[in-house]
Amino acid sequence: MQILTLANQKGGCGKTTTAIHLAAALHAAGERTLIIDLDPQAHATLGLGCFVGRSPSLLEVLRGEVPAQSALRQLRPGISLLPATLSLGEFEEEATVALEPERALGHALRPLASSFDYVVIDCPPRADGVLTANAVRAANQVLLIVETGAFALQGAVRAFEIFSGMLESEGSSTPIQVLATMFDRRTRFARDVLIGMHARFGERMYDTAIRSSVKLREAVASGVPLQWTSPRARASSDFAALASEVRNTMSPSQIASTFLEL
Ligand SMILES: Nc1ncnc2c1ncn2[C@@H]1O[C@H](COP(=O)(O)OP(=O)(O)OP(=O)(O)O)[C@@H](O)[C@H]1O
Ligand SMILES: [Mg+2]
Numbered sequence: 654m655q656i657l658t659l660a661n662q663k664g665g666c667g668k669t670t671t672a673i674h675l676a677a678a679l680h681a682a683g684e685r686t687l688i689i690d691l692d693p694q695a696h697a698t699l700g701l702g703c704f705v706g707r708s709p710s711l712l713e714v715l716r717g718e719v720p721a722q723s724a725l726r727q728l729r730p731g732i733s734l735l736p737a738t739l740s741l742g743e744f745e746e747e748a749t750v751a752l753e754p755e756r757a758l759g760h761a762l763r764p765l766a767s768s769f770d771y772v773v774i775d776c777p778p779r780a781d782g783v784l785t786a787n788a789v790r791a792a793n794q795v796l797l798i799v800e801t802g803a804f805a806l807q808g809a810v811r812a813f814e815i816f817s818g819m820l821e822s823e824g825s826s827t828p829i830q831v832l833a834t835m836f837d838r839r840t841r842f843a844r845d846v847l848i849g850m851h852a853r854f855g856e857r858m859y860d861t862a863i864r865s866s867v868k869l870r871e872a873v874a875s876g877v878p879l880q881w882t883s884p885r886a887r888a889s890s891d892f893a894a895l896a897s898e899v900r901n902t903m904s905p906s907q908i909a910s911t912f913l914e915l
Contacts, residue, residue, distance in 0.1 A: 656772045658792035664778035666800040667834040669696040672775035677878035678896035680732040684770040689735040692777040693742035702876025715757040748783040758787035801846045834863040861895040
């Protein structure tokens with residue numbers, strides 16, 4: 654099970670839209686996929702048309718009150734959501750008195766290891782909270798999501814430093830990859846930002862840049878991933894290309910186990 658944590662301390666840079674559509678693209682490629690809404694704004698839950706009501710959600714899972722399995726919502730065969738509600742924010746407060754609260758997600762996901770190939774985690778727009786700390790600790794790869802807009806490069810460099818500092822302090826070798834999104838190739842400005850990102854992050858950049866798309870905005874508002882209504886849309890092919898890059902990027906643990914099998 655590969656755990657992909659989508660993060661940035663900046664708000665509104667496309668984390669949730671990317672999480673939903675990368676998960677749908679991995680699922681379309683035949684991977685058993687789980688999307689986890691780790692944001693108390695619950696945008697991924699809403700963007701997937703899920704109503705939680707009184708059913709268990711991620712908060713109860715992180716508290717250890719219910720197993721993750723019992724909070725899962727199957728969206729379609731092969732793709733599930735671990736939903737959030739606004740009350741997820743309570744976990745940040747409770748964490749001040751909890752034992753190792755930043756390991757709660759990793760523990761909760763362990764029993765699901767044989768049920769899913771990929772887990773895609775949508776983080777809140779902050780790097781300092783215990784929710785993001787959980788996602789970074791649990792990750793096999795951190796995807797830094799960067800909007801190709803004003804101040805993008807400065808923000809991306811700062812976010813990269815924060816997340817690599819978090820991983821280093823853990824002694825973790827989890828890689829950080831960088832994904833450009835909301836790219837509008839018609840503007841010189843966006844092209845320059847993208848060139849700057851490639852110059853700064855080199856091999857860490859995904860070749861795929863997710864282009865700006867009104868259809869993506871509409872899909873999140875309608876509660877259904879774009880691939881399920883318009884598989885041939887330009888944005889659907891962007892995410893298919895990203896999913897294929899993700900699947901080709903092997904983590905160190907996968908490489909190690911491949912060598913052990915040889
Ligand atoms: N590729 C895209 N093309 C066009 N619009 C996009 C794209 N990605 C995201 N958006 C739009 O940008 C806005 C912010 O996107 P999104 O909610 O995914 O960001 P976020 O990083 O999750 O925000 P937050 O920090 O609040 O969680 C939304 O209005 C969304 O529809
Ligand atoms: Mg979001």
